[in-house]
Amino acid sequence: xxxxxxxxxxxxxxPYKALSAAPSDEAAGRAIREHFPASGTYILPSPLNTDQAAxxxxxxxxxxxxxxxxxxxxxxxxxxxxMAKGFVQxxxxxxxxxAILGAFGGPSFGSRLKLGLAIGVAAAVMVDVGDMVxxxxxxxxxxxxxxxxxxxxxVGSAVAAAxxxxxxxxxxxxxx
Numbered sequence: 774x775x776x777x778x779x780x781x782x783x784x785x786x787x788p789y790k791a792l793s794a795a796p797s798d799e800a801a802g803r804a805i806r807e808h809f810p811a812s813g814t815y816i817l818p819s820p821l822n823t824d825q826a827a828x829x830x831x832x833x834x835x836x837x838x839x840x841x842x843x844x845x846x847x848x849x850x851x852x853x854x855x856m857a858k859g860f861v862q863x864x865x866x867x868x869x870x871x872a873i874l875g876a877f878g879g880p881s882f883g884s885r886l887k888l889g890l891a892i893g894v895a896a897a898v899m900v901d902v903g904d905m906v907x908x909x910x911x912x913x914x915x916x917x918x919x920x921x922x923x924x925x926x927x928v929g930s931a932v933a934a935a936x937x938x939x940x941x942x943x944x945x946x947x948x949x
Contacts (some may be wrong), residue, residue, distance in 0.1 A: 774863040774929040781921050788921075791913030805842065815840045839908060863929070870926075870933035882934050889930020890923070897922040 782788065795801035809815055817838045818831035848855075870889060878885030901919035904910040 774866060774925050774932075775860050777925055777928045778859065778863070778921070781924070788914070788917035791911065791917055793911070805840070806845065809840065809842050809845070812842050812845045815842065837909070839910075866926075867929055867933060870929050871937055874930065874933045875937040878934065878937060882938050885934035885937060886927075886930055889934060890927055893923040893926025893930065896926060 815838075817836060817840070818828050820828070822828040822831075870892070873892065874885040874888055878888045897919045901915050901922055904918075905912055905915045
């Protein structure tokens, strides 16, 4: 899954065509530094605003935005710590897929792969479609993320389905 992620996001320019760009990255960066004091997630207008009438007016007049400020003071482009965390994330995901496919996936590679695909589709609908519906995330960008969620889960499921098949074969052979 890690290698698939590298190929999908690192070698594929198509998802990035769905993004919008500010007229000036430098001016946008200065405005962010001026108005957002720390890394974090900000929603505009803020739901923390206790004046409901003011919040409603701001929401209706716009802009409405979610800003994920991930590195207020900058970060390496290919951050090795982020890569290590991503590798661990995929190891955990692989272990979860192995556990689910091994317990519920059926006797054949195909039955286990179909279950893995169903897991990926369910995750994509819950998270990626949910972001489009509830958080108004741009459809083009989220569709690329949805495609990655499903395809990445399918890649991981293919490996997990093969691994669990071999484990089941060994268990049957030792039981006989």
